[in-house]
Amino acid sequence: MKNKKNLTKRREFLKKAGLISAGAIGASTLAAPYGYAATNPIKWRLQTYSGAPLGAHVVLPQIEAFNKAAHGEMEIELFYADQLVPTDELFRAMQAGTIDAVQSDDATMGSPVDISVFGGYFPFATRYSLDVPAMFKYYGLDEIWAEAYGEVRDVTWLSTSAWDPCHLFTVDKKITSLADMKGLRVFGVPTAGRFLAQYGLIPVIVPWDDVEVAMQTGELDGVCWCGFTEAYEVGWADICNYALTNSVTGAWFGSYFANSKSWEKLSPKLQELFKMSIDQSHYYRQVWYWGGEADLRVNGKKMELTSLPANEWSGVVKDAEKFWDDVASSSPRSGKVVDAFKLYASTMDKAGYPYR
Numbered sequence: 001m002k003n004k005k006n007l008t009k010r011r012e013f014l015k016k017a018g019l020i021s022a023g024a025i026g027a028s029t030l031a032a033p034y035g036y037a038a039t040n041p042i043k044w045r046l047q048t049y050s051g052a053p054l055g056a057h058v059v060l061p062q063i064e065a066f067n068k069a070a071h072g073e074m075e076i077e078l079f080y081a082d083q084l085v086p087t088d089e090l091f092r093a094m095q096a097g098t099i100d101a102v103q104s105d106d107a108t109m110g111s112p113v114d115i116s117v118f119g120g121y122f123p124f125a126t127r128y129s130l131d132v133p134a135m136f137k138y139y140g141l142d143e144i145w146a147e148a149y150g151e152v153r154d155v156t157w158l159s160t161s162a163w164d165p166c167h168l169f170t171v172d173k174k175i176t177s178l179a180d181m182k183g184l185r186v187f188g189v190p191t192a193g194r195f196l197a198q199y200g201l202i203p204v205i206v207p208w209d210d211v212e213v214a215m216q217t218g219e220l221d222g223v224c225w226c227g228f229t230e231a232y233e234v235g236w237a238d239i240c241n242y243a244l245t246n247s248v249t250g251a252w253f254g255s256y257f258a259n260s261k262s263w264e265k266l267s268p269k270l271q272e273l274f275k276m277s278i279d280q281s282h283y284y285r286q287v288w289y290w291g292g293e294a295d296l297r298v299n300g301k302k303m304e305l306t307s308l309p310a311n312e313w314s315g316v317v318k319d320a321e322k323f324w325d326d327v328a329s330s331s332p333r334s335g336k337v338v339d340a341f342k343l344y345a346s347t348m349d350k351a352g353y354p355y356r
Helices: 004-040 052-058 060-070 085-095 129-137 139-152 190-199 208-217 227-232 260-265 268-299 310-328 332-351
Strands: 042-047 073-080 103-104 155-160 166-170 185-188 202-206 220-228 244-247 253-259 304-306
Touching: 004 220, 004 304, 052 060, 052 227, 052 268, 060 073, 060 268, 085 103, 085 155, 085 253, 129 139, 129 155, 129 185, 129 332, 139 155, 139 332, 155 268, 166 185, 166 227, 185 190, 190 202, 190 220, 190 244, 190 310, 220 227, 227 268, 253 260
Parallel strands: 042 073, 042 103, 185 202, 185 220, 244 304
Antiparallel strands: 103 253, 155 253, 166 220, 166 244
8 A cells, every 4th residue: 555655646747747858848848949939930021923812713812821830930021012112023033032922924924044035925935833833843844944044144944834824805896817816905924925916916024913904895806824713703804705725835934032131041951842832832722723724614604705716727827937046046944945945846746645
């Protein structure tokens, strides 16, 4: 009985000692960093190219997940298109440190590198969304992008992957031939607009949030900015009556960038966490866009689908070859990108189904 009492006392002592030790350890090694972080979090401002309705899918889930996972050590405040600076000034604002990070394509944000033309929709560079990450991982585009931005002061390129395909959506004009494009004032990304201008399309730049009203007032005749998923999500399908099924390219090249000084202030842990959240965002978009494109082309009822005659469309594809060669001649590095596009396309064609 006496031994039992002593054993009970020893157990109580060890339990109390364990609680005290755990409390002491927690106070010294766990509570201190989180207590510090909670009162002194690193603050970032990130602006995206997208408006709020689209941003709810292409960036908001990522930022919410990152802020939660950072556990008080860092907080990213998200701003949508044109909220802090106009979209075409994003690069300069990030370089100056006005904002810490950007989600955009190179061309739309006014990036001053020789490969900026490939950002966004480069005609016929891709057929499927997986083409973009595959070319960055296996065909050297990651090295080319890192090299180009390594020459630019105070800006760090972080990652590029795919968004949606590029279709032409029009308010009142049904497109059944190339001649129907002539004179249409269309909102779109720079490179695709530059390519389609040879058929009489007139690229028009307005703030993203003004696109809907501009189509309603007649300032714009349509958009050539996105695919079906996006057109339905942001409300443009409610205004446009027609959708051209011929896509200029299969996926948008979108990237993440950071002000170099802001990036270098982050611990390796926070840098890796941010890159992981980017990958999570890439995956989310792949599924959201891919599933939506097929479903809305088949089941969407808001727009009438039209297509160009096969002989005219083959001519457009042929015209893209000259466009590629012209861009390739603009700089040695641009030539490397076009060479990668050609090698990738050739490989996919040889591989056949399901790649081509």
